[in-house]
Amino acid sequence: MGETTHSMAPPVLRVGLIGNGTVGAAFASALEASHDRLSQRLGVRVRLTQAAVRTPDRHRDALPGIRVHDDAAALAADTSVDIVVEASGDPGAAGWLRRAIARGAAAVSANKLAIASDRPLLDALARRHPLLHCEGAVAGALPIVRALRDSLDGEEIHDLRGVLNGTTTYILTRLERGDRFADALAAAREAGFAEGDPASDLSGQDAAAKLAILATLAWRRAVTLADVPTRGIDAHIVDVVRVAGAHGCRVRLVAEAWEDDGLQLRVEPKILEAGDPLARAEEVINVVAVQSALAGPLTWYGAGAGGRHTASALLGDVLTAARALVGTHTGRIAA
Ligand SMILES: NC(=O)c1ccc[n+]([C@@H]2O[C@H](COP(=O)([O-])OP(=O)(O)OC[C@H]3O[C@@H](n4cnc5c(N)ncnc54)[C@H](OP(=O)(O)O)[C@@H]3O)[C@@H](O)[C@H]2O)c1
Structure with missing residues (x-):
C-alpha cells in the first residue's frame, strides 16, 4: 500500500487509471466527487494518482494534480499503484491487468473484449480471484457479475x-x-x-x-x-x-x-x-x-451502457478491491 498505516491519518490506496474516455472520465469524476464518503465507508482514502492515455496533452487539464502519461504498461507495473482501473478498450489490455495482479495490486476493468479473449484472466475469474473485478465489463450498471460471482456462488x-x-x-x-x-x-x-x-x-x-x-x-x-x-x-x-x-x-x-x-x-x-x-x-x-x-x-x-452507469460499477469494484487489499475493518459485534 502506498502510505504508512502508522500515522493518524487514514492510509491511502492509490489508483492508476488507464483510459480517460467516456467511461474513464466518468469514473475519475465520480471518484473525486465521492472521495470523503468512500473514505468514511472504507477507513482508507482512495486517490487517483496517475492516468495513462494515448494522447496525454488532451487530458492534462481535465486531470489536475494527476500524473498523465502514455505508458499503460508502466502504470500497470508501477508498485506505487495499488488499484489499476482499466477503461481503455485496448485489445492488449489483458497483459496490463495480469501484470498488476501478479505484483499484488488489484485490477478493475470495463474491457470485455480483452478479458473474454484471455484464458488466464478467465481462469482467475472462474476461481473468484479477489484482485480481479469486471462488473463494468458486462451490462453497465447491472450488478450481474457480482451476483453470479458471490450471491449465486453456492448455486447450480x-x-x-x-x-x-x-x-x-x-x-x-x-x-x-x-x-x-x-x-x-x-x-x-x-x-x-x-x-x-x-x-x-x-x-x-x-x-x-x-x-x-x-x-x-x-x-x-x-x-x-x-x-x-x-x-x-x-x-x-x-x-x-x-x-x-x-x-x-x-x-x-x-x-x-x-x-x-x-x-x-x-x-x-x-x-x-x-x-x-x-x-x-x-x-x-x-x-x-x-x-x-x-x-x-x-x-x-x-x-x-453509458459513462456514469459504468462508473457506478467501477466504483463498486474499487471498493471491493480496496477491502481485499486492506482487510476488513468491521470491528467487533457485541454478543
Ligand atoms: N462507453 C460505454 O458505455 C461502455 C460501457 C461499458 C464498458 N465499456 C468499455 O469500457 C472501455 C472504454 O470505453 P469508452 O467508451 O470509455 O472508450 P473511449 O471513450 O474511446 O475512451 C478510451 C480511452 O482509452 C485511452 N486509450 C486507448 N488505448 C490506449 C492505450 N493503448 N494506452 C493508454 N490509453 C489508451 C484513450 O486515450 P485517448 O483519449 O488519448 O485517445 C481514451 O482516453 C471499453 O473496453 C468499452 O468496451 C464502455
Whole structure:
C-alpha cells in the first residue's frame, strides 16, 4: 500500500487509471466527487494518482494534480499503484491487468473484449480471484457479475439469457418504429451508443464477449469469446422485425448459455414473445435472466451502457478491491 498505516491519518490506496474516455472520465469524476464518503465507508482514502492515455496533452487539464502519461504498461507495473482501473478498450489490455495482479495490486476493468479473449484472466475469474473485478465489463450498471460471482456462488446455474448489447437493441427498437436500417444505425451513432466502427456490436462480438464472462462465472470454467457461436444483425433483419411485430413479438440480439449434455452457448437474433422478460429490453436497457436450482428465475433490468452507469460499477469494484487489499475493518459485534 502506498502510505504508512502508522500515522493518524487514514492510509491511502492509490489508483492508476488507464483510459480517460467516456467511461474513464466518468469514473475519475465520480471518484473525486465521492472521495470523503468512500473514505468514511472504507477507513482508507482512495486517490487517483496517475492516468495513462494515448494522447496525454488532451487530458492534462481535465486531470489536475494527476500524473498523465502514455505508458499503460508502466502504470500497470508501477508498485506505487495499488488499484489499476482499466477503461481503455485496448485489445492488449489483458497483459496490463495480469501484470498488476501478479505484483499484488488489484485490477478493475470495463474491457470485455480483452478479458473474454484471455484464458488466464478467465481462469482467475472462474476461481473468484479477489484482485480481479469486471462488473463494468458486462451490462453497465447491472450488478450481474457480482451476483453470479458471490450471491449465486453456492448455486447450480441451469441457464442464463441476456440482451447485452445496447447498440443492437437501440437499432431494433428504431426498426420497430419504422426506421430504415441505415437511419437506425445513424441514430444510434448520433445518440452516442454506436462506435464510429460499430462492427463489434453488429457482428455480435460485443455480446459474445459479455456472455463469455458471465458463463465463466456461472459455470466456473474459462469460456472464451472464441467458444461462443455468434451471429449478429444486418439490414436483412428489417423484414424479420416487421413480421415479428405483426404477431405481437420483438426481435432482440440474445446471448444465451445453458446446460444440455455440456455447456451450450449462442449469440443470435431471436424472436421473443411479449411476455418474455428479455422483450422488455429497449434502447440502452439491458436485461439478464438466470435460472438456477434453488433461486428459480431471476431477472436484472437496467442501463447497460453509458459513462456514469459504468462508473457506478467501477466504483463498486474499487471498493471491493480496496477491502481485499486492506482487510476488513468491521470491528467487533457485541454478543
Ligand atoms: N462507453 C460505454 O458505455 C461502455 C460501457 C461499458 C464498458 N465499456 C468499455 O469500457 C472501455 C472504454 O470505453 P469508452 O467508451 O470509455 O472508450 P473511449 O471513450 O474511446 O475512451 C478510451 C480511452 O482509452 C485511452 N486509450 C486507448 N488505448 C490506449 C492505450 N493503448 N494506452 C493508454 N490509453 C489508451 C484513450 O486515450 P485517448 O483519449 O488519448 O485517445 C481514451 O482516453 C471499453 O473496453 C468499452 O468496451 C464502455
